[in-house]
Amino acid sequence: MMARLTNHLIVISFDCLSALDFPLLQTLPHFRTIIEKGSYVEKVETIYPSVTYPCHTTIVTGNNPNRHGIINNTLLQPGRSSPDWNWFRNLIKGTTLYDEAKKANLTTAALLWPVTGRANIDYNLPEIFPNRPWQNQIMVSLRSGSPRFQWDLNQRFGHLRNGLNQPELDDFVLESTVHTIKTKKPNLLLVHFTDLDTKRHVFGFSANEAIAAIHRHNDRLGRILSALKESGIYENSTIVALGDHSALDENKALSLNVLFQKEKLITTNAKGKINNWKAYCKSCDGSAYIYLKDNNDFETSLKVKILLDSLMADPEAGIEKILTAEEAALMGADGSCTFMVEAKKGYYFLEDFQGEYVKRITREDVLADHKYTLACHGYSPEKSDYSTIFMAAGKGIRQKTIVPFARLIDEGPTLARLLGLDLGNTDGKIIEELLTL
Structure with missing residues (x-):
C-alpha cells in the first residue's frame, strides 16, 4: 500500500466554478488562504458532456463518462417531463474514491455528492429529490443514504431548507458539513454546493446574483476551515476546492x-x-x-x-x-x-x-x-473560456505551485494518492506537481 499523504481529505465541489472566476477568488479571504498556502491548477479541462452528474462521477473515478457509465444527468425516458436522474451508486461502473477509502478502513462522509444513493459511505446524505407525486424529500433521502445520520441533520438544521431553493439548500449543507467535521472527523469528506450553478442558470454567467453566490461560497469555505481548526484536525487535513464545469x-x-x-x-x-x-x-x-x-x-x-x-x-x-x-x-x-x-x-x-x-x-x-x-453547460471542453478550477492546501500539497493545465479525469487519481489509495487503470493520471511525493 502507498504511503498516505494526509489523514483527512476534505473535497469541496463548488458547482459551476470557472477558471474565469479566479481573479475574483484571489480577492476573497478564504479562497486566498487556499491559494497562498497551497497550490492550484489554472485551467482544468472538463469532460464531455460537461454536466454535473457525469462530472462528479469523473472526479471520484478518474474516468470519462463512457468508462464510468454516468453519461448524462438524467435517464433516457422519452416523453417524461421530469426524467429520473442517475442518483444511485450501482449505476457507476468500476470503483470510486469512497469505495477504496472504505476498503482501507477509512471513515467516509458525503453531503449532497451526486450519484451516491445507496453507496457504501459511513455518513451519507445523498443528492436525490422526490420525482413521483407519492414521494417526499425526507423519505427518498432516508432510504438512499444513512438514515440515523440524516435524521439527526434534519432535526438540527432542516429548518434552514426551503425545498431545493438556493441559497437555503447550501446553508443546510454547510451546517451539516460543519457538524459532520466536528462530530465524525472523517478521513474522506465529499461536499457539493450548488448555489452558484443555480444562480448562473437563472440569471446568467456574470450576473450580480452569481457574483453574490461566489461571495457566499467564500464564507462557506471559511466556516469549513474554522470547523477543521475547532475539531483539532486542521494540521492533519487537506482542503480541496474545485469546480466541475464552467457555463456559457x-x-x-x-x-x-x-x-x-x-x-x-x-x-x-x-x-x-x-x-x-x-x-x-x-x-x-x-x-x-x-x-x-x-x-x-x-x-x-x-x-x-x-x-x-x-x-x-x-x-x-x-x-x-x-x-x-x-x-x-x-x-x-x-x-x-x-x-x-x-x-x-x-x-x-x-x-x-x-x-x-x-x-x-x-x-x-x-x-x-x-x-x-x-x-x-454540457458543452464540449473544446469551447473557449470554458475551463474549471482546482486548488488545494494542507498536508501532502506543495506550497505556491501553479500548474497551468490539467483535466477533470486527473483529479480522481490525485485525490486517491493523497489518501494512499489507488483507483486502478484510469483515464486520468496523478497531478504529481501538486503533491509532496
Whole structure:
C-alpha cells in the first residue's frame, strides 16, 4: 500500500466554478488562504458532456463518462417531463474514491455528492429529490443514504431548507458539513454546493446574483476551515476546492424532437403524449445525444443525418458540430448514441417535441419554468473560456505551485494518492506537481 499523504481529505465541489472566476477568488479571504498556502491548477479541462452528474462521477473515478457509465444527468425516458436522474451508486461502473477509502478502513462522509444513493459511505446524505407525486424529500433521502445520520441533520438544521431553493439548500449543507467535521472527523469528506450553478442558470454567467453566490461560497469555505481548526484536525487535513464545469450564456433553446415529430420519427397519442419513437434527442444542455430506438434502423439513421446536415448548413439553426457515435466515444461520451450534436455559443438543447424548433428565451420564461435558463453547460471542453478550477492546501500539497493545465479525469487519481489509495487503470493520471511525493 502507498504511503498516505494526509489523514483527512476534505473535497469541496463548488458547482459551476470557472477558471474565469479566479481573479475574483484571489480577492476573497478564504479562497486566498487556499491559494497562498497551497497550490492550484489554472485551467482544468472538463469532460464531455460537461454536466454535473457525469462530472462528479469523473472526479471520484478518474474516468470519462463512457468508462464510468454516468453519461448524462438524467435517464433516457422519452416523453417524461421530469426524467429520473442517475442518483444511485450501482449505476457507476468500476470503483470510486469512497469505495477504496472504505476498503482501507477509512471513515467516509458525503453531503449532497451526486450519484451516491445507496453507496457504501459511513455518513451519507445523498443528492436525490422526490420525482413521483407519492414521494417526499425526507423519505427518498432516508432510504438512499444513512438514515440515523440524516435524521439527526434534519432535526438540527432542516429548518434552514426551503425545498431545493438556493441559497437555503447550501446553508443546510454547510451546517451539516460543519457538524459532520466536528462530530465524525472523517478521513474522506465529499461536499457539493450548488448555489452558484443555480444562480448562473437563472440569471446568467456574470450576473450580480452569481457574483453574490461566489461571495457566499467564500464564507462557506471559511466556516469549513474554522470547523477543521475547532475539531483539532486542521494540521492533519487537506482542503480541496474545485469546480466541475464552467457555463456559457445562452438565450436560444433548440428542440430537435419537434423536427423529429414532423418527420414522424416521434408519434403521439390523442393526449399529446409520446406513444412511440424511432429517433430521440436527449439533451445534455449545451450538447445532445441522438438515440435510435433500433440501432440497425438505417433508414431512420439516414433521415436524421440528412436533417442534421441541413441544420448545419443554416447559420441560424444553432448547430456547431455533428459527431458520429465513434467520435462521441473518442471524446469520452456515450458511444451507444447514433449521433451527438454540439450547440453554438448562445444556444442549448431541450427535449420538447411540441412548439417551435428555436425558442428565444426571456427572463420571464426562466422565472416561469426551470427548464429555461440564461446560462448552461454540457458543452464540449473544446469551447473557449470554458475551463474549471482546482486548488488545494494542507498536508501532502506543495506550497505556491501553479500548474497551468490539467483535466477533470486527473483529479480522481490525485485525490486517491493523497489518501494512499489507488483507483486502478484510469483515464486520468496523478497531478504529481501538486503533491509532496
